[in-house]
Amino acid sequence: MAQKSRIFTATALALVVLATAAACSPQAGASAGASGPSSAPNQAHVTPVTPTPTPTPAPTRTPPAFDKHAHSINKANNYWVVVNKLRPLNPKTYSPSDIINVPVAHDNPPRMRKAAGNALVKMFAAGKKAGAGAMQIQSAWRPYSVQVSVYNGWVASLGKKQADLQSARPGYSEHQTGLAVDISPVPLKCALAACFGTTPQGKWLAANSWKYGYILRYPKGRTAITGYVYEPWHFRYVGTALSTEYHLEGATTLEGFFGLPAAPDYAN
Numbered sequence: 001m002a003q004k005s006r007i008f009t010a011t012a013l014a015l016v017v018l019a020t021a022a023a024c025s026p027q028a029g030a031s032a033g034a035s036g037p038s039s040a041p042n043q044a045h046v047t048p049v050t051p052t053p054t055p056t057p058a059p060t061r062t063p064p065a066f067d068k069h070a071h072s073i074n075k076a077n078n079y080w081v082v083v084n085k086l087r088p089l090n091p092k093t094y095s096p097s098d099i100i101n102v103p104v105a106h107d108n109p110p111r112m113r114k115a116a117g118n119a120l121v122k123m124f125a126a127g128k129k130a131g132a133g134a135m136q137i138q139s140a141w142r143p144y145s146v147q148v149s150v151y152n153g154w155v156a157s158l159g160k161k162q163a164d165l166q167s168a169r170p171g172y173s174e175h176q177t178g179l180a181v182d183i184s185p186v187p188l189k190c191a192l193a194a195c196f197g198t199t200p201q202g203k204w205l206a207a208n209s210w211k212y213g214y215i216l217r218y219p220k221g222r223t224a225i226t227g228y229v230y231e232p233w234h235f236r237y238v239g240t241a242l243s244t245e246y247h248l249e250g251a252t253t254l255e256g257f258f259g260l261p262a263a264p265d266y267a268n
């Protein structure tokens with residue numbers, strides 16, 4: 001390796017010298033493309049050296065760049081809306097106007113907004129076709145009134161502090177938007193549990209949901225930002241434009257993607 005390394009260094013230096021010379025030449029622009037590397041006089045001793053693997057440069061995409069301000073993240077009925085413990089829905093009693101019954105297997109009522117539901121049908125079918133197994137809706141749209149009774153039930157039995165750790169306050173739940181869905185395998189296994197992430201369905205969804213406009217909203221290790229523990233079963237529809245960009249950037253939270261403050265807890 002030391003020998004190769006020296007040869008490589010010498011080659012690199014020679015190329016730098018050549019490149020510098022070319023850059024200084026008045027015809028550099030015209031000759032660079034036409035002549036190519038074969039015209040380099042030192043090429044002969046480069047050839048026998050086993051090519052040293054070079055890191056693949058990060059792929060660059062051509063403009064127009066993705067516009068993160070193209071849609072509002074504040075409007076409750078927007079596919080891009082960001083809801084968290086510091087960003088309640090406005091109004092808190094918001095109810096979507098295009099809820100449909102999604103024709104897939106389900107435990108609780110399979111109600112979601114139309115675009116989210118249609119995408120879910122395609123995603124479940126694709127997952128099954130890919131060999132990940134069957135999936136069902138564990139929980140989807142939860143209207144404000146339902147969230148009120150669920151949350152109040154927890155407060156009554158556990159107290160407010162503990163209730164806040166396991167149930168969103170009414171007006172603060174993504175499920176109220178009709179764009180969020182909890183998914184479980186069929187037959188039922190690891191429903192609403194961290195081990196869902198190790199099932200074929202959980203793994204397939206984590207890798208492929210972006211193709212259908214969905215993102216994994218509460219990933220592992222992001223509780224301090226999202227305010228929620230790892231929920232490998234909770235997917236949020238944002239549309240394919242955003243989910244594709246999110247995937248390309250390697251984003252892990254909507255808060256990070258949009259440059260929003262972390263929302264580990266309610267303001268009061």
Ligand SMILES: [Zn+2]
Nearest residue numbers: 180181182234
């Ligand atoms: Zn959920």
